[in-house]
Each structure stands twice: as structure tokens, then as C-alpha cells.
Amino acid sequence: MALELRQQLKLSQKLVMTPQLRLAIKLLQMNRLELGDALQAEIEQNPGLEEDVSIQEHRENPQSLSTTTEQKGTEKEQDYTDQVRAEDTIPETNWEDYANTFDSNVSFSHETPAADAPSQFDFISEKPGLLAYLQWQLAHAELEPEEWDTALFIAGNLNRYGFLECSLEEVMEATKCDRDSAEYILEVIQDLDPPGIAARDVSESLFLQLERMGMKDSLAAEIVKDHLNHLQTRNYKAISQATGRKRNEVIKAIEFITSELTPYPGLPYSTETTNYVVPDVYVRKIDGEFVIHLNEEDIPNLKLSSQLQELLQADEGTIEKSSKAYIREKLKDAGWFIKSLHQRQRTIFKVMESILKFQREFFEHGATRLKPLILRDVAEDIEMHESTISRVTSNKYVHTPLGIYELKYFFSTAIPRAGEESLAAESIRERIRKMIQDEDPHKPLSDNSISEKLAERNIEIARRTVAKYREQLKILPVKHRRKPK
Incomplete structure (x- = not known):
């Protein structure tokens, strides 16, 4: 069979992801916090985009968006190049109030402090983690240099629960110390605060806490040391038989263990940050009707740069053609960004409106009245694709009279019931x-x-x-x- 070159015409359909479409999808799948960061970054990078804080505007209709006005049942779409007004006028910041100078009010003599006096910012503290807290205590333990290295190695191998994750053999190998030194340093760390720190497991941690209380020979110590498996299953009979103590004594000892001791002593010193949920939309009940209101707080009101628009309309010869082309491109990108942002808000509003229609009984009576719902139901209701609904409902939250829920929460599979509606x-x-x-x-x-x-x-x-x-x-x-x- 001979190899040859041919020309062939072929008709096919394919989806072309334009930059504008990619931008719209990117904004759509962002959560509330990510959106704020993206808006701020775009303002900093695109000179054609700026925040409008010149005019205070009061929105009479909380359901309306920045680019949409409703008049007698008709919706008039404004040009996306219109300026988006700010709800509140931002006052000019007086940076003198935040000067890095010492607060003279704390001086008993009310005298002006010296120029080299400490700043109030020097007193801002950060919560120390478990390792920093142990290092601070070890600094007062009067350890030798080689013992200090061993202590730091042991403290550095504690997990977030305060348990030692390495064996004494690994400590000896890493720090080149003998077994007696490793055991001594481990005991030094176990004598530090919090009680139960540097234990190898929960049983040892609880025993160390009881030992610190002077209860190492008590029934509670015997239970945590030898019968922890029965303690976990609350098998009072087995513990009573194994210890030869009365049931009431066993119950009293277990109540003391569960109320006064902690199985994970290192957790209170965890430095993990808490991620707060910011709702994207609010559903409030006003005069017996549910009203949907998008959360647009802290979202800057964007507009096209008026200065760049004036430069673009300047007479020929004022600026170079290449500069005009650059300005035109930046204004176009800014316009698409504003339009994509408003499209995102409209889509979230429509999806929440559809969810409210399907799950109205949930908002009235609670989670026990939640109905089966799938993405296709909402997609068909608002005439959008399921993938769009999936992007809208991921990492988006709604604040309702019953609490804050992720939009995905309202979608659930159906459990059939004989002769009745599915749950x-x-x-x-x-x-x-x-x-x-x-x-x-x-x-x-x-x-x-x-x-x-x-x-x-x-x-x-x-x-x-x-x-x-x-x-x-x-x-x-x-x-x-x-x-x-």
C-alpha cells in the first residue's frame, strides 16, 4: 500500500474554550473567600479595572444585582461598562492613628515617651505551639549541651496529640546517646507541662497524668494501665472481675478518668488555624415569605477606568497606536471580568431560587422534611447544564434561619417508601x-x-x-x- 498525501474536508463540532469562558468558569467555582482574593488581584494587575467608591447607592431591591434593574416585571440589562456603585462611602483613613509610636496613655507620668520606646506592635503575641512551649520549659531545666540535643529531638518528634512517634532506639541512633541518657531526657520531658506529654500511647498518657496527681497506685491507674480495652467498651463487669473491686468503685474510677483526664494532652496547643465559613447567599423569612439576598459585603464595586477611557477617546497623535491597542485590550479584559462576575452572581441566585422551590418544606420545618433532589432537577428547572450546577453548589454556603449549610447539602438520594412519597x-x-x-x-x-x-x-x-x-x-x-x- 503506497503512502501519499491527500487533502480532505471534514465537518465536526467541538467546544472552544475561549478566554472569556474560562474566566467565567473560574469565577463560578470559587468560594466566597477565594472570590475576594481574585477580585483584589485583578484590580492590582489590570489598570483598566478600578473600584468605584465615589457615590453612595442604596439598593431598594435586595434581590437585584449591580447590573440588573427590575421594572414592572421586565428586566432591563444594562451595559456592563456602567459603573457599579458602592453601597457605603469609605472614609479616608487617617494613618496618623496607626503610627508606630508608643501609647502615652500607659505612662503614669503622662510624659511623652522616648523615641526608642517600644511600639504597641511589639506587644502583639502569637499563641505558641507545643514545640515552642516545651522548648521554653526546657530552657529552665539546666541540661547539658548533649542532653539539650536529645531533648530537642524528642520534643520535635511529638505529634499533634503530644505522643512520641519514635522509639528510644531511634533517639539513641539520631543523637548518639546511650539508653540511660535517652530514658532520663524522656522522663524530664514527661515531667513538663501539660501532664501526659511525650507518652507512647493513650494508656501511658493517662497513667502519667494520674501519677502527677499522686494516684499511681489507685484503681483508676490500674484500669488505664491494664484494662484500657474494657474501659473503651465500658465493660464494667469485666473490669470488676479482673480487679476484684466492687462495681460502684469501678464506675466511680471510670467517671474520674473520663472527666478529669485527657487522652490527647497536646491538642490544646495545636496551632492549626480555623477556617471560617462565609455564606455566599442569605435566605431570610420576611412577612411569611422567603427572600434570597446575595452576600456582596466586602466585594469591591468595579468599573472601567475612566482615565483609560479618556485616553482611548483622545485625538490621533496624542498617544501612540501601540499604547491605544494596550489600553483597548485592558479595558476589554476589565469589561469581560465585570460581566463574568455579574454572571456568577446571577447564576448563584437562580440556583438558590430553584433549591428554595424544591426544598421549601425544609426551610419551613427542618431537616426531617428534606426531599430527594439531584443536580438534573435543578439544571432542568433553570435550563442550565448539570456541570454548571455542580460548580455553583461546590464550596458555596447559604445562611438560613436554620443555620449555615453547603448548597450540596440540599441534594440527596431518594429512599423509597411503600405507598408513600420517597424520603x-x-x-x-x-x-x-x-x-x-x-x-x-x-x-x-x-x-x-x-x-x-x-x-x-x-x-x-x-x-x-x-x-x-x-x-x-x-x-x-x-x-x-x-x-x-
């Missing part, structure tokens, strides 16, 4: 949670008992499904929930 899986999880919340603590409900009680309400689910939902709710099994009389 959402989340609704059944909420029913299980309430059952366990209201149970008798001395006779808690087993997974099989919960399955039978649900069956009485025409909700047929297996015991293993109840166990799966209970684990998703982070609820302990029945043997761990049972309390003695």
Missing part, C-alpha cells in the same frame, strides 16, 4: 440522630432497634445502613453510649 437520605440521618439524642442513656438503642423503629414509620432500611448513617453522623456504637445506673 431523602439526609432526612433519615436526621431522624436517626434525634432518636439517639432522645434515647435512654442507660438503655441506648442498637442499630437493629433503630431499624425496627424506622420500619414502624414505613421506612425500610437495613441494620447495616443504619450503622453507616450513624458513622456518618459520628455517633458511637451502642456499647460506647451506654451509661451505668
Whole structure:
């Protein structure tokens, strides 16, 4: 078969991802905090985009957007180059109030402090982590230089729970010390605060805390050292038989362990930051009706740069053609950015409006009335693609009268019921949670008992499904929930 070159015409369809489409998708899938960072970065990078803080505007319709006005049921789309007004006028900052000078009010003599006096910013402290806290204590332990290296190695190998993650052999190999020195330094660290630090497991940590209290020979110490497995399952009978103590004494010792001791002494010193949720949309009930309001706080009101527009309209010869082309490109990019931002807000509003329509009973009565809902239902309702709905509902949150929920929360699979309307899986999880919340603590409900009680309400689910939902709710099994009389 001979090889040859040919020309061939072929007709095909394909999706072309234009820069404008990629920008719109990128903004759509951002959460509230990421959006604020993206807007600020775009303002800094694009000279054709600026924040308008010149005029204070009061929005009479909270549901309307910056580029949309509703008049008698008709929606008039404004040109995206219109200026987006600020809701509040930002006052000019007086930087003298934030001068890096010492506050004279703390001086008892009310005299002007010296120029080299410490700044108030020098007193701003940061919460120390576990390692820093231990190093501060070790600095007063009067250790030899080689002992100090061993102590730092041990302290540096504690995990976030305060447990030692390496063996003494590894300590000896890394620091070139003998076993007696490694054991001595480990005891020094275990004598530091918090009690129970540098233990190898939970049992040793609890025992060290009891030893610090002078209770190393108590029944509680015997339980945490030799019968921790029975303590975890609350097997009072087995502990009573193994220790030869009365049941009441065992119960009293276990109550002391669970109330006065902590299994993870290092957690209070964790430096992990808390990620706060900022809702993207609010649903409020006003005069018996639910009103949707987009969260536009802290989002800068954007407009095209008036200076660049004036330069673009200047007479020929004032600026070079290359400069005009650059200005025209930046203004075009700024316009597309503003339009994509407004499109994102409109899409979130439409999706939330559709969710409210499908899940109105949830907003009225709570999670037990949540209905089965899939992405396709909302997509068909607002005539958008499922992938768009998926991007909108990911990492987006709504503030409702019942609390803050992720938009994904309202989508749940259907659990069929004979002769009745199907229930959402989340609704059944909420029913299980309430059952366990209201149970008798001395006779808690087993997974099989919960399955039978649900069956009485025409909700047929297996015991293993109840166990799966209970684990998703982070609820302990029945043997761990049972309390003695």
C-alpha cells in the first residue's frame, strides 16, 4: 500500500474554550473567600479595572444585582461598562492613628515617651505551639549541651496529640546517646507541662497524668494501665472481675478518668488555624415569605477606568497606536471580568431560587422534611447544564434561619417508601440522630432497634445502613453510649 498525501474536508463540532469562558468558569467555582482574593488581584494587575467608591447607592431591591434593574416585571440589562456603585462611602483613613509610636496613655507620668520606646506592635503575641512551649520549659531545666540535643529531638518528634512517634532506639541512633541518657531526657520531658506529654500511647498518657496527681497506685491507674480495652467498651463487669473491686468503685474510677483526664494532652496547643465559613447567599423569612439576598459585603464595586477611557477617546497623535491597542485590550479584559462576575452572581441566585422551590418544606420545618433532589432537577428547572450546577453548589454556603449549610447539602438520594412519597437520605440521618439524642442513656438503642423503629414509620432500611448513617453522623456504637445506673 503506497503512502501519499491527500487533502480532505471534514465537518465536526467541538467546544472552544475561549478566554472569556474560562474566566467565567473560574469565577463560578470559587468560594466566597477565594472570590475576594481574585477580585483584589485583578484590580492590582489590570489598570483598566478600578473600584468605584465615589457615590453612595442604596439598593431598594435586595434581590437585584449591580447590573440588573427590575421594572414592572421586565428586566432591563444594562451595559456592563456602567459603573457599579458602592453601597457605603469609605472614609479616608487617617494613618496618623496607626503610627508606630508608643501609647502615652500607659505612662503614669503622662510624659511623652522616648523615641526608642517600644511600639504597641511589639506587644502583639502569637499563641505558641507545643514545640515552642516545651522548648521554653526546657530552657529552665539546666541540661547539658548533649542532653539539650536529645531533648530537642524528642520534643520535635511529638505529634499533634503530644505522643512520641519514635522509639528510644531511634533517639539513641539520631543523637548518639546511650539508653540511660535517652530514658532520663524522656522522663524530664514527661515531667513538663501539660501532664501526659511525650507518652507512647493513650494508656501511658493517662497513667502519667494520674501519677502527677499522686494516684499511681489507685484503681483508676490500674484500669488505664491494664484494662484500657474494657474501659473503651465500658465493660464494667469485666473490669470488676479482673480487679476484684466492687462495681460502684469501678464506675466511680471510670467517671474520674473520663472527666478529669485527657487522652490527647497536646491538642490544646495545636496551632492549626480555623477556617471560617462565609455564606455566599442569605435566605431570610420576611412577612411569611422567603427572600434570597446575595452576600456582596466586602466585594469591591468595579468599573472601567475612566482615565483609560479618556485616553482611548483622545485625538490621533496624542498617544501612540501601540499604547491605544494596550489600553483597548485592558479595558476589554476589565469589561469581560465585570460581566463574568455579574454572571456568577446571577447564576448563584437562580440556583438558590430553584433549591428554595424544591426544598421549601425544609426551610419551613427542618431537616426531617428534606426531599430527594439531584443536580438534573435543578439544571432542568433553570435550563442550565448539570456541570454548571455542580460548580455553583461546590464550596458555596447559604445562611438560613436554620443555620449555615453547603448548597450540596440540599441534594440527596431518594429512599423509597411503600405507598408513600420517597424520603431523602439526609432526612433519615436526621431522624436517626434525634432518636439517639432522645434515647435512654442507660438503655441506648442498637442499630437493629433503630431499624425496627424506622420500619414502624414505613421506612425500610437495613441494620447495616443504619450503622453507616450513624458513622456518618459520628455517633458511637451502642456499647460506647451506654451509661451505668
